[in-house]
Amino acid sequence: xxxxxxxxxxxxxxxxxxxxxxxxxxxxxxxxxxxxxxxxxxxxxxxxxxxxxxxxxxxxxxxxxxxxxxxxxxxxxxxxxxxxxxxxxxxxxxxxxxxxxxxxxxxxxxxx
Amino acid sequence: xxxxxxxxxxxxxxxxxxxxxxxxxxxxxxxxxxxxxxxxxxxxxxxxxxxxxxxxxxxxxxxxxxxxxxxxxxxxxxxxxxxxxxxxxxxxxxxxxxxxxxxxxxxxxxxxxxx
Numbered sequence: 281x282x283x284x285x286x287x288x289x290x291x292x293x294x295x296x297x298x299x300x301x302x303x304x305x306x307x308x309x310x311x312x313x314x315x316x317x318x319x320x321x322x323x324x325x326x327x328x329x330x331x332x333x334x335x336x337x338x339x340x341x342x343x344x345x346x347x348x349x350x351x352x353x354x355x356x357x358x359x360x361x362x363x364x365x366x367x368x369x370x371x372x373x374x375x376x377x378x379x380x381x382x383x384x385x386x387x388x389x390x391x392x
Numbered sequence: 393x394x395x396x397x398x399x400x401x402x403x404x405x406x407x408x409x410x411x412x413x414x415x416x417x418x419x420x421x422x423x424x425x426x427x428x429x430x431x432x433x434x435x436x437x438x439x440x441x442x443x444x445x446x447x448x449x450x451x452x453x454x455x456x457x458x459x460x461x462x463x464x465x466x467x468x469x470x471x472x473x474x475x476x477x478x479x480x481x482x483x484x485x486x487x488x489x490x491x492x493x494x495x496x497x498x499x500x501x502x503x504x505x506x507x
Contacts, residue, residue, distance in 0.1 A: 281451075286434075289432070312492070312493060314495065314496075322500075323482065323498040323499060323500050323501055324435065324482070324498050325498070326495050326496070326497075329495065331492075369434055369435065373493060378423065378440070378442060378486075378493045379437055379440060379450065380425075380437070380496060381437070381451075382434040382435040382436070383434055384432060384433060384434040385432075385434045
């Protein structure tokens with residue numbers, strides 16, 4: 281079955297710096313890769329996703345890149361702000377399977 | 393997201409007790425899921441259902457059972473709770489877009505403590 285590894289587990293940056301979180305997956309048939317943000321005490325919420333027919337997607341300060349050959353994808357946050365502090369989860373899914381398999385999460389701390 | 397609700401929000405129970413966690417959604421989605429979250433382990437899939445007559449085991453189904461009472465309702469039961477089932481439980485729903493699975497929307501979570 282699918283396995284998703286996420287790194288780093290914790291990340292601390294200064295406000296205004298960039299943050300990068302990386303994930304690798306094992307199932308070459310996976311073709312949907314969402315990223316979720318979970319603030320303390322709240323539910324995970326989708327912030328961006330990418331399907332395998334594109335290599336990069338951007339939404340304001342966040343972007344996701346996908347390398348299907350290497351089976352890895354990354355989340356990039358630019359100009360970080362304190363409100364970006366949260367736990368971020370990557371996930372992978374096959375269209376046919378419909379199950380999301382999550383990475384272990386990255387706790388991002390943005391220091392003012 | 394008030395479209396996906398979970399009850400109860402918090403529950404403390406004792407070892408051996410039967411517990412039911414309930415999830416309701418008004419999004420009109422066919423697909424519903426139950427996850428548990430433990431620190432450092434991310435979100436792990438317990439059971440999922442693609443329609444009322446379809447129930448599937450996830451990664452960690454042992455010790456759990458589910459019931460899909462209607463399109464909008466999906467319940468998770470712990471027949472005989474044990475302490476290592478202490479965790480945060482999330483329900484999620486999704487539809488499809490162009491035949492492909494769509495975004496999953498999560499409920500607010502239920503914090504379960506088994507003493």
